[in-house]
Amino acid sequence: MSPFLTLLARDIRLASRSGGSAFLALSFFALVATLVPLGVGADLRLLARVGGGVLWVGAVLAALLSLDRLFQGDFEDGSLDLIALSPLPLELTALAKMLAHWLSTGAALTLLSPLLALLFNLTPAATLTLFLSLLLGTPAVSAVGAIGASLTLSLKRGGLILPLIILPLLSPAVIFGAGAVSLTLDRLAPGGALGLLAAFSAGAVLLSPFAAAASVRLNLGG
Amino acid sequence: MNWLFRYANPHNFMRLSNVLLPITVVATVLCLGVGLYLGFTAPPDYQQGRTVLIMFIHVPAVTVAELAYGAIVVCSLLSIVWRHPLSDIAGRAAAPLGAMFTVLGMITGALWGRPMWGTFWAWDPRLTSFLLLLFLYIGYMALWNAIEDEVRAARAAAMLALVGAVNIPIIKFSVEWWSSLHQGESIVSGKLAPVFLAPLLIMMLGYALLFASLWMLRIRTVILERRARSLMQRSAA
Numbered sequence: 435m436s437p438f439l440t441l442l443a444r445d446i447r448l449a450s451r452s453g454g455s456a457f458l459a460l461s462f463f464a465l466v467a468t469l470v471p472l473g474v475g476a477d478l479r480l481l482a483r484v485g486g487g488v489l490w491v492g493a494v495l496a497a498l499l500s501l502d503r504l505f506q507g508d509f510e511d512g513s514l515d516l517i518a519l520s521p522l523p524l525e526l527t528a529l530a531k532m533l534a535h536w537l538s539t540g541a542a543l544t545l546l547s548p549l550l551a552l553l554f555n556l557t558p559a560a561t562l563t564l565f566l567s568l569l570l571g572t573p574a575v576s577a578v579g580a581i582g583a584s585l586t587l588s589l590k591r592g593g594l595i596l597p598l599i600i601l602p603l604l605s606p607a608v609i610f611g612a613g614a615v616s617l618t619l620d621r622l623a624p625g626g627a628l629g630l631l632a633a634f635s636a637g638a639v640l641l642s643p644f645a646a647a648a649s650v651r652l653n654l655g656g
Numbered sequence: 657m658n659w660l661f662r663y664a665n666p667h668n669f670m671r672l673s674n675v676l677l678p679i680t681v682v683a684t685v686l687c688l689g690v691g692l693y694l695g696f697t698a699p700p701d702y703q704q705g706r707t708v709l710i711m712f713i714h715v716p717a718v719t720v721a722e723l724a725y726g727a728i729v730v731c732s733l734l735s736i737v738w739r740h741p742l743s744d745i746a747g748r749a750a751a752p753l754g755a756m757f758t759v760l761g762m763i764t765g766a767l768w769g770r771p772m773w774g775t776f777w778a779w780d781p782r783l784t785s786f787l788l789l790l791f792l793y794i795g796y797m798a799l800w801n802a803i804e805d806e807v808r809a810a811r812a813a814a815m816l817a818l819v820g821a822v823n824i825p826i827i828k829f830s831v832e833w834w835s836s837l838h839q840g841e842s843i844v845s846g847k848l849a850p851v852f853l854a855p856l857l858i859m860m861l862g863y864a865l866l867f868a869s870l871w872m873l874r875i876r877t878v879i880l881e882r883r884a885r886s887l888m889q890r891s892a893a
Contacts (some may be wrong), residue, residue, distance in 0.1 A: 519691035581819055585799060585812045595802050599816055602788045603823045606830035613834060630833070634826060645819055652811045 437522040438530050445534030455500030456538040462499055463543050463604050464621040466492035467550040478555040485554030486564055486615025489547055490608050493568055494601075497539045497575045500602075502593040504531055504583035505650060514587075518654055524647035532573075532580045532642070540572030556615070563628070567611040570625075570632045574607045577638040584646040606634050664740045666879045673872045680869040687862030694855035700740035701852070710768040712855055716863035717787065725789065726886060728796065729821040732814035742875070748800055749874035753867055755793035761778065778811060780829045788827055792820050792869030832857035 449456050470488045472479055508514035517527055547568050551561040582600035589595065614627035689710060701708035713819045731747035734740040765783065767775040777783065799816055803809035848856070 501806075541833070578819075580817075585816055586802070588808070589802050591802075595795075595798050598798055602791040602795065602827070603820065605788055606826050609830040609834045630830070634830075637826075641822070645815060649812060649815050652808060652815070 435519055438526050441522070441530040442534050445531055446538055449500070449534065449538035449638070455503070456542055459496040459539045460546055463492050463496040463546060464550065465554055466508045471478065471553070473532075474581065475595040481553075482555040482557070482560075482619065485551065486560065486619070487612040488607075489550055489554065489564060490571075490612040490615075492568070492573040493540075493543045493547070494575055494604060494608060495597075496543055497535075497572060498579065498597050498600075501538060501576075501579040501583050502578060502586065504535055504594050505587040506583070507580060509653070510623065514650070515654060518650070522643060524650055525643040527579055527645040528584065528650065531627045532576045532639070532646075533579070536573050536576040540568070540576055540612055544572060546569040558619045560570050560615050563624045564615050567614045567631055570609045570628060570635055571611040574631075574638040575604060577642040578603050580646045581642050581649070584649040584653070587650070594603065607631060610634065612627065638648075661738075661740070662741050665817055666742060666745075666882075669742055670876065670879060673876055677869060677876075678866050680872070684862055684865040684869055687858050687865055691855050691859035691862050692860065697853060704772060707771050708852065710764055711852070712859045713765035714761060714768060715856060716860040717757050717764060718817045719860055720863045721754055721757040721761050721786070721789065721865045723864065724750050724757060725817075725820075725824070727793070728754065728817050728869070732817040732821075735810060735814040736818065744806075744814070745875055745878045746871070747814060748810070749878060750871055751793055751797045751800070753870055753874070755790060755797070757863075757867065758790045758793060762786060762790070781828075781834065784834075785828050785831045787822075788831070790797050792824075796820070 443616050467489060470492075474480060474484065505514060508517065518524055519573065522530075544565060547564055547572075549560050551564055579596075582596045585599070586596050610627045610631035614624035614631065615626040617627055663672065695709055698708070700706050720750065725752045728747045730752065731740075732741040734743035735747065762783075770776050796813055796816055800809050800813045803812055803816040
């Protein structure tokens with residue numbers, strides 16, 4: 435197996451085993467979706483109106499939960515030094531870790547979203563748009579998140595500062611993602627919003643391995 | 657490029673700023689004084705009445721708030737590409753100033769919005785993107801403070817500022833797409849009457865000079881602090 439796939443498989447295995455992040459992120463996502471109706475009231479029309487936005491914000495926050503460990507665990511036990519010495523370029527290492535993070539959180543959250551959309555009384559068309567927007571948009575969360583994770587990997591309490599530095603950068607994804615759902619609810623075509631979201635995601639996935647690798651190097655080198 | 661690197665040496669910067677700082681402080685006081693006098697003696701606007709005065713303290717604040725982020729980005733680029741030592745200090749010193757001008761712009765904007773729009777806050781594109789800009793400043797400062805090793809902190813913060821710079825146009829575009837109450841600009845397009853334009857431009861210059869003076873002062877303070885620390889270490893050894 436190529437080093438890239440080995441690393442990918444290892445990180446996914448780590449995320450799915452005990453104490454792993456995948457199940458926690460899904461539970462957190464479902465919990466947010468449960469608390470919001472308790473807070474804003476059970477009016478189904480209101481819930482349908484805010485559902486797209488709430489589920490998008492919930493998905494971004496759920497994906498954040500495990501981000502601070504993206505490089506940190508490997509940094510603390512020294513395996514990141516070994517991975518950096520391997521022939522695999524650090525950029526591809528960062529990409530593998532992003533992909534593993536996305537598969538274990540973003541993709542899983544996307545699969546769960548239609549179920550939660552039911553709780554929010556979203557129409558079938560809006561549910562489909564939500565599903566598509568999460569599918570297109572969550573890679574950006576993992577990609578931008580990987581930059582934040584690499585910048586804070588040496589911090590003992592990086593989990594506190596990470597959301598602060600990446601959430602403002604992720605605002606376009608939330609705007610276009612939740613916007614696409616709102617457009618569908620208003621019987622307008624969501625294609626434009628989904629296209630912009632896909633463009634944001636593609637740009638983030640393309641550029642962030644370089645930024646993340648550069649900041650990992652900065653933390654490993656003296 | 658040589659002139660840029662001459663001031664990478666803190667000693668040269670100290671000598672230059674020692675001469676420049678008194679000049680910019682006097683110029684700041686003059687500009688703000690003349691600008692405020694002209695502003696207060698300008699006639700009331702036919703729609704906004706006296707609240708038009710708020711423009712003279714609001715518009716320059718938001719302009720400088722944006723400029724300050726630009727200054728951080730330039731410093732970050734210098735710091736990452738050329739490892740320019742002074743630009744690390746300069747970027748860090750500019751951030752609290754930028755955040756302060758952002759807050760000042762938001763407060764004066766809210767005070768103007770209440771009588772004019774009927775609300776302190778509206779989720780309008782410009783207001784929203786300034787709120788996000790404030791969070792970018794807070795994140796930048798938090799990252800600086802969180803990493804103990806100063807060299808690493810400087811490079812990490814610089815990286816974050818550059819990522820932010822790439823993202824800011826996208827954030828602006830997405831927020832525009834998302835919603836649209838704030839009036840468009842009226843300076844470049846010549847829609848502003850000269851009796852308002854003159855004090856506004858003078859106030860802008862005054863704010864920019866104020867930023868420059870405070871920025872230099874903060875950089876000088878950091879350099880002096882470092883010198884004091886190394887002197888103490890030397891005498892202890």
